[in-house]
Amino acid sequence: MIKASLLLxxxxxxxxxxxxxxxxxxxxxxxxSKVLSMDDSLNQSNDSSVLRITQLKFYISKIKFxxxxxxxxxxxxxxxxxxxxxxxxxxxLIDNKQNIPFDELKFNLGLDSxxxxxxxxxxxxDPTKGMYWTWQSGYINFKLEGKSNVCxxxxxxxxxxxxxxxxxxxxxxxxxFPLNNxxxxxxxxxxxxxxxxxxxxxTNHIMSPSAEAVMLSKIVANAFTLSKN
Amino acid sequence: xxxxxxxxxxxLFAILAFRVANDVQFEVPSNFPKxxxxxxxxxxSENKIQLGRALFYDPILSRNNMISCASCHxxxxxxxxxxxxxxxxxxxxxxxxxxxALMNLAWQKLFxxxxxxxxxxxQALAPISDPVEMDENISHVVSKLQASxxxxxxxxxxxxDSVITGEHTLKAISQFMLTLVSSNSKYDSVMRKQSVFxxxxxxxxxxxxxxxxxxxxxxxxTNDDFRNNGLSVDTTLNDFGRYRVTKNPSDSLKxxxxxxxxxxxxxxxxxxxxxxxxxxxxxxxTDGIEKITTISTELQKPIVLSSNEKLDLIAFLLTLTDKxxxxxxxxxxxxxxxxxxxKD
Numbered sequence: 311m312i313k314a315s316l317l318l319x320x321x322x323x324x325x326x327x328x329x330x331x332x333x334x335x336x337x338x339x340x341x342x343s344k345v346l347s348m349d350d351s352l353n354q355s356n357d358s359s360v361l362r363i364t365q366l367k368f369y370i371s372k373i374k375f376x377x378x379x380x381x382x383x384x385x386x387x388x389x390x391x392x393x394x395x396x397x398x399x400x401x402x403l404i405d406n407k408q409n410i411p412f413d414e415l416k417f418n419l420g421l422d423s424x425x426x427x428x429x430x431x432x433x434x435x436d437p438t439k440g441m442y443w444t445w446q447s448g449y450i451n452f453k454l455e456g457k458s459n460v461c462x463x464x465x466x467x468x469x470x471x472x473x474x475x476x477x478x479x480x481x482x483x484x485x486x487f488p489l490n491n492x493x494x495x496x497x498x499x500x501x502x503x504x505x506x507x508x509x510x511x512x513t514n515h516i517m518s519p520s521a522e523a524v525m526l527s528k529i530v531a532n533a534f535t536l537s538k539n
Numbered sequence: 540x541x542x543x544x545x546x547x548x549x550x551l552f553a554i555l556a557f558r559v560a561n562d563v564q565f566e567v568p569s570n571f572p573k574x575x576x577x578x579x580x581x582x583x584s585e586n587k588i589q590l591g592r593a594l595f596y597d598p599i600l601s602r603n604n605m606i607s608c609a610s611c612h613x614x615x616x617x618x619x620x621x622x623x624x625x626x627x628x629x630x631x632x633x634x635x636x637x638x639x640a641l642m643n644l645a646w647q648k649l650f651x652x653x654x655x656x657x658x659x660x661x662q663a664l665a666p667i668s669d670p671v672e673m674d675e676n677i678s679h680v681v682s683k684l685q686a687s688x689x690x691x692x693x694x695x696x697x698x699x700d701s702v703i704t705g706e707h708t709l710k711a712i713s714q715f716m717l718t719l720v721s722s723n724s725k726y727d728s729v730m731r732k733q734s735v736f737x738x739x740x741x742x743x744x745x746x747x748x749x750x751x752x753x754x755x756x757x758x759x760x761t762n763d764d765f766r767n768n769g770l771s772v773d774t775t776l777n778d779f780g781r782y783r784v785t786k787n788p789s790d791s792l793k794x795x796x797x798x799x800x801x802x803x804x805x806x807x808x809x810x811x812x813x814x815x816x817x818x819x820x821x822x823x824x825t826d827g828i829e830k831i832t833t834i835s836t837e838l839q840k841p842i843v844l845s846s847n848e849k850l851d852l853i854a855f856l857l858t859l860t861d862k863x864x865x866x867x868x869x870x871x872x873x874x875x876x877x878x879x880x881x882k883d
Contacts, residue, residue: 429660
């Protein structure tokens with residue numbers, strides 16, 4: 311009896327500490343100073359043009375935590391498909407049972423080449439998720455689609471499918487953020503930072519690995535910031 | 540305690556025996572190299588192979604439920620589309636290239652004539668999605684399979700899960716395709732010292748080794764690489780082959796070196812199906828080579844063959860026909876699987 315109650319109290323204690331040892335990466339989207347809302351009209355910064363974002367999906371992979379420059383914790387099977395219109399996908403929970411201290415977050419935007427040559431994979435990597443090219447093998451790392459009145463395309467549509475797993479068009483980007491040892495990490499992607507770097511009248515369609523795709527992947531990586539709250 | 544142990548080990552043995560009965564060991568023919576495919580990541584089992592066979596023959600993979608893999612890959616022609624220069628897909632739409640013969644896929648690194656596909660498991664995505672082939676998408680295929688009467692049961696038997704995923708669908712198709720091994724031609728029996736070539740075949744074999752085998756390397760009869768074999772560009776297609784994938788000018792007009800196994804039955808030949816007969820192919824190599832910059836080094840010196848030598852060479856090529864492959868009942872339309880719907 312004593313044994314049992316001891317065990318029970320130990321379990322409760324363990325659970326209680328566990329709850330504090332979950333690190334959360336919360337992802338949000340803005341459009342300049344405003345919160346990005348999908349499918350709504352958005353004004354471009356310095357002119358009268360209007361656009362809307364209809365799809366925004368990307369992979370975050372190989373999440374690592376570092377302390378003084380050394381990797382102290384890595385997530386197993388770390389592949390996350392983030393979809394701006396799927397609220398469940400905007401929060402990534404990382405178990406830190408041993409309460410390891412860290413001061414830096416590192417992750418890949420997109421998928422590395424090994425993952426791209428590993429055949430049919432499951433979970434968030436399943437080809438049914440709409441992030442796999444079919445005419446040519448390889449994942450789409452980052453997908454941004456929308457409409458803008460400056461695009462002289464069918465239905466004013468633009469679509470950027472960024473990928474590429476082989477040099478010279480390797481699209482993978484590694485991002486790194488210094489952290490205070492916190493279990494609540496908030497990443498924000500400012501879509502305006504991407505849009506303002508693209509001349510939508512000229513470039514409105516990237517759908518295969520190319521120099522342009524790599525350049526735009528870098529712009530996307532730079533549009534991520536760590537939020538204070 | 541002892542009896543418990545015996546019961547437990549018997550139980551374990553029974554489970555293992557069941558597993559072994561269903562697991563399939565991939566047999567590497569004695570004269571073949573080690574396969575490229577990593578079987579440990581998709582271990583073969585009889586139930587998965589049979590599921591893949593059903594999927595291969597089922598037009599449910601296409602948008603209008605009319606075109607199956609087998610539509611362009613029929614067994615009697617070594618799993619290609621005989622008599623069609625360019626593949627022929629949904630609503631009679633004509634494709635861009637001659638469909639390839641399917642065999643010995645476990646030994647191939649890249650797929651399609653331009654190597655655009657990097658793994659057998661994801662190969663099927665290309666014809667499923669191509670607007671002139673099946674014009675479907677994998678996520679809709681999965682929902683059609685899930686809604687069917689037959690497939691949730693077959694997936695449960697194969698993967699222990701009746702929830703169908705893209706991964707399982709593609710891996711099952713791979714499993715059937717991996718079983719398409721052709722290794723019992725007359726050539727193979729000669730190599731295994733079980734029979735002998737005729738004098739004409741023997742002469743043809745010597746000519747083959749001298750003129751063809753650096754690209755069509757034995758025993759798979761392909762080096763699994765890409766070459767410009769001197770075909771003039773068909774201006775109605777403007778197909779630049781591997782360049783389309785790598786965007787590297789040195790890959791312009793290079794296409795995958797195809798296997799010559801079962802070539803007697805896999806006509807027409809070349810990426811655009813321009814040659815109907817083997818004699819035309821040989822005439823191309825002796826008299827038709829266009830020396831464009833990316834021409835294969837092997838073809839820079841002319842190949843000289845007399846008309847008798849060409850006949851001997853063809854006699855050798857016919858020894859690559861494998862009737863036990865072309866008529867193997869394990870690859871037939873699986874009517875016993877599809878008739879289950881009616882039975883239960």
